[in-house]
Amino acid sequence: MSTGHPLGIDVGGSGIKGAPVDLDKGEFAQKRLRIDTPAVSTPEAVCDVIAQVVDHFDEVRSDSPIGVTIPGVVQHGVVKTAANIDKSWIGCEIEKLLEDRLQHDVVVVNDADAAGVGELHYGAAKGHEGLVILTTLGTGIGTAIFNRGVLVPNSELGHLEIDGVDAETMAASSAKTREELTYPQWAERLQVYYRRLEDLLWPDLIVVGGGVSKDSDEFLPLLDLRTKIIPAKLKNKAGIIGAAVLATGVQNERGRHTT
Ligand code: BGC
Numbered sequence: 001m002s003t004g005h006p007l008g009i010d011v012g013g014s015g016i017k018g019a020p021v022d023l024d025k026g027e028f029a030q031k032r033l034r035i036d037t038p039a040v041s042t043p044e045a046v047c048d049v050i051a052q053v054v055d056h057f058d059e060v061r062s063d064s065p066i067g068v069t070i071p072g073v074v075q076h077g078v079v080k081t082a083a084n085i086d087k088s089w090i091g092c093e094i095e096k097l098l099e100d101r102l103q104h105d106v107v108v109v110n111d112a113d114a115a116g117v118g119e120l121h122y123g124a125a126k127g128h129e130g131l132v133i134l135t136t137l138g139t140g141i142g143t144a145i146f147n148r149g150v151l152v153p154n155s156e157l158g159h160l161e162i163d164g165v166d167a168e169t170m171a172a173s174s175a176k177t178r179e180e181l182t183y184p185q186w187a188e189r190l191q192v193y194y195r196r197l198e199d200l201l202w203p204d205l206i207v208v209g210g211g212v213s214k215d216s217d218e219f220l221p222l223l224d225l226r227t228k229i230i231p232a233k234l235k236n237k238a239g240i241i242g243a244a245v246l247a248t249g250v251q252n253e254r255g256r257h258t259t
Pocket of ligand 1: 073112
């Protein structure tokens with residue numbers, strides 16, 4: 001059976017998750033598959049798992065694109081940074097590696113960019129025309145910037161240096177867990193971080209994603225910002241959905257350029 005749906009695959013620190021995405025609805029077309037991220041998460045080991053995910057959805061048509069997210073900067077199919085993943089990713093030509101292996105069109109993007117695209121198309125920032133920043137609070141802080149619906153890729157604002165410290169090391173949700181901070185204590189750090197973001201970029205809207213966003217009632221009301229700040233809506237589906245959207249867009253672009 002062929003569904004014609006693009007496949008989105010989200011590579012995270014603990015799990016690699018994928019599903020075909022119905023782009024009309026912004027929903028998974030089938031139940032998501034999750035496989036543990038290998039303990040030593042080198043590109044080769046992760047590619048093996050990605051291939052298993054693709055095999056599982058063997059009805060993915062050969063002309064359906066696959067979008068894959070990576071928690072690092074991805075420029076022209078090459079991974080450039082690896083703050084919270086195995087350093088062997090740096091310099092890896094991941095898009096080419098996966099295309100050769102899977103014999104599919106593959107588009108590899110930064111994880112926060114993908115989550116932002118998901119939220120912009122179908123979630124908390126749906127249809128927003130202004131300057132929107134999505135942040136994901138997890139092991140690190142991922143960011144995605146949009147102006148008039150256009151993504152500025154690889155923004156990496158989780159690494160803003162604040163008081164001599166890489167922001168994500170003090171304000172990611174991993175810092176809350178590591179240092180056993182209460183929500184009010186953590187919110188003080190988020191206040192400093194988001195205030196800096198709004199002072200530098202003057203967004204119209206900030207969307208807060210990442211697993212902890214399900215508890216946003218515990219910390220978002222404690223923040224005092226000029227900018228409207230709201231929780232993400234698609235929860236842990238955003239990356240998969242956004243990756244599928246981006247992959248489809250790039251495939252269409254490539255098609256236009258070759259005809
Ligand atoms: C990485 C980003 C990534 C974010 C969330 C940061 O440490 O530098 O590329 O988007 O973590 O995974």
